[in-house]
Amino acid sequence: MKEKKFKYDDALIELKQILQDIQSDQTGIDQLSSQIARSKELINLCKTRLREIESSINPDE
Amino acid sequence: MGNFAIGNLAIQQFHSSAVLQFSSFAVSQFSSFAIQQFRSFAVQQFRLIDYFGKNFKSLESSSLFELNEYIRKVFALNFPEPIWINCEISQIKEVRGNFYLDLVEQNEKEEVVAQASGVIWYKSFLFIKSKLGELAASLLQAGTHVKIKVNVDFNERYGYKLVIEDIDPTYTMGRLELARQKIIERLKSEGVWGLNKLVDMPTVVQKIALISSDKAAGYADFKTHLEQNGYGYRYQVDLFVASMQGQNTERDVCSAIDQINEQKGKYDCIVIIRGGGSKLDLSSFDNFNIGYKISTSRLPVITGIGHEIDESIADMTAYEALKTPTACAAMFIDKSIDFEAKILDIFQVIQTFGRLNVEKNMAFLEYAEKTLAQRPLEILQRNKNDLAVMNEMIQAHVGFKFKSASDFLTQASKIVELMDPQKVLQKGYAIITQDGKTITRIPEFQQDKTTYIRFFDGEVITNNN
Known part of the structure; x- marks a missing residue:
């Protein structure tokens, strides 16, 4: 919610793509740094969203 | 009847005279009729004088009291013991513990x-009440068909x-049951029997249309039971x-059902409630029209008419019949x-699956986080290694190239040195040129042209002209 129109599923797809690229050596060294930055951002957003969902699932915890 | 000693014919005549009305208001008509009757048969068949000490032929000169006294004696003689009769109570009122009834028979x-006046003296009522309990009051109502033990009295x-x-309740019950069976058959033949049981009952009922008497304890x-539920549920009633009893029940209940059904979507169901009472009080609900209205009601009908043994037509045609108003609530x-429990169950399942999903995603x-932290380092490391290898290779290659180049250069410089024209000229060679061209063969030499001869130490120009 913090980012405009942040969608978990879209973020996940992007993250998986980055992961796949990095694992299969498709990422060029030039893109590596930006990819890592992007993936960190995505992971943080996703985790935040999950924690929000988690706390809404367990309202009294 | 055969045992009646006297006047039995008269009694039979009374029975067969359809239009005869016996009531306290009609004593005079009855009396004059009776006189005629008695005259005719008394003269023909009976020696009344033996019994009454009076010749009936001289009745014309008798007083009314004498006549009535005579009739009383005829009654007393013919009905020495009480007899059981069936009839319907058309009216009943209680005065100081005594009950006065109008009894009728309808075709x-x-x-x-046929019609007659009846009375239950207080003492008899106490006996009947102790014998029948609450049922007594139910039986003693206008419209009830009863089998009663009567003393035929003339005053x-x-x-x-x-x-x-005395009253025999089984007769009334039997009659009611018979009437009820007829209603059931009629509802079945009209194809509406059981229809209300097929109507959809909402999972949660909150808007209730209640048909009841506002004074009824059941209401x-x-x-109270609905409002004081311990769960905080709210109901609109x-x-x-x-x-809920008597002759207006049919009209009131039917019109209420119509009225409620006309208000589409306003109610979830109809509840018909009455506060207890004996079986007979509830006979108003053994009614064809009520059964028909309930059967064909769009909304499900719940009855809490309040009895324990038998079901009324209203109960049988209802979506569900419960014993008491409290049971309905x-x-x-x-x-x-x-419903709430089901929702909570579903929520728990959702919660569990939601939690699993979150956990899966988190994992x-x-x-991804771990992989993305490690993998780039590996990639960088490998690239570094690659660079190092390439560097080594380049170094090695450069060394080799350099050597071969320097070797070549050494050799080339040697060759160059050997080939230096100055040095060749020093050795005694000379270079001949004509028109700027070096002459290396005899045919190229032209006698008539200026010839330049270059020696080690200078140039000579020859002109053959």
Whole structure:
């Protein structure tokens, strides 16, 4: 919610793509740094969203 | 009848005279009729004088009292013991513990074919009440068909009267049951029997149209029980006032059902409630039209008419019949509880699956995070290694190239040195040129042209002209 129109599923797809690229050596060294930055951002957003969902699932915890 | 010693013919005549009306108001007509009757048969068949000490032929000169006294004696003689009769109570009123009744018999066209006054003295009523309990009050109502044990009484002043000593409730019950069976058959033949049981009952009932008497204890029971539920459920109860016993019940209940069904979507169901009472009080609900209205109601009908042994037509045609108003209220509360429990169950399943999903996603994120932290380092490391290898290779290659180049250069410089024209000229060679061209062969030499001869130490120009 913090980012405009942040969608978990879209973020996940992007993250998986980055992961796949990095694992299969498709990422060029030039893109590596930006990819890592992007993936960190995505992971943080996703985790935040999950924690929000988690706390809404367990309202009294 | 055969045992009647006297006047039995007269009694038979009374029975067969359809239009005869016996009542305290009609004593005079009855009396004059009786006189005629008695005259005719007395003269022909009986020696009345033996019994009454008076010749009936001289009755014309008798007083009214004498006549009535005579009739009383005829009654007394012919009805030495009480007899059982069947009839319908058309009216009844209580005065100081005594009950005064109008008893009638109707034919199939519902025309009154016989009528008589009846009374239950207080003492008899106490006996009947102790024998039948609450049922007594139910039986002693206008419209009830009863089998009663009566003393056929004639009083000189008050006329003909049936003094009721006992009531047989089984007769009334049997009649009701018979009537009920007929109603059931008729509802079945009209194809509406059981229709209300097929109507959809909402999972949760909150908007209730209540048909009851506002004074009925059952109404208060129902409302209190609903309102005081311990779960905080709210119910909307709209009362449609109707008579719950007696002859207005049919009209009131039917019009209330119509009225409620016309208000589409306003109510979830109809509840018909009455506060207890004996079986007979409830006979108003053994009614064809009520059964028909309930059967064909769009909304499900719940009855809490309040009896324990038998079901009325209303109960049988209803979506569900419960014993008491409180049971109706409890059923609605139970439905709400069931629904809430189901929702909570579903929520728990959602919660569990939601939690699992979050955990799964979290695990993936952790994995991605870890992988993304390690993998680039590996890539960088490998690239570094690659660079190092390439560097080595380049170094090695450069060394080799450099050597071969320097070797070549050494050799080349040697060759160059050897080939230096100055050095060749020093060795005694000379270079001949004509027109700027070096002459290396005889044919190229032209006698008539200026010739330049370059020696080690200078140039000579020859001109053959």
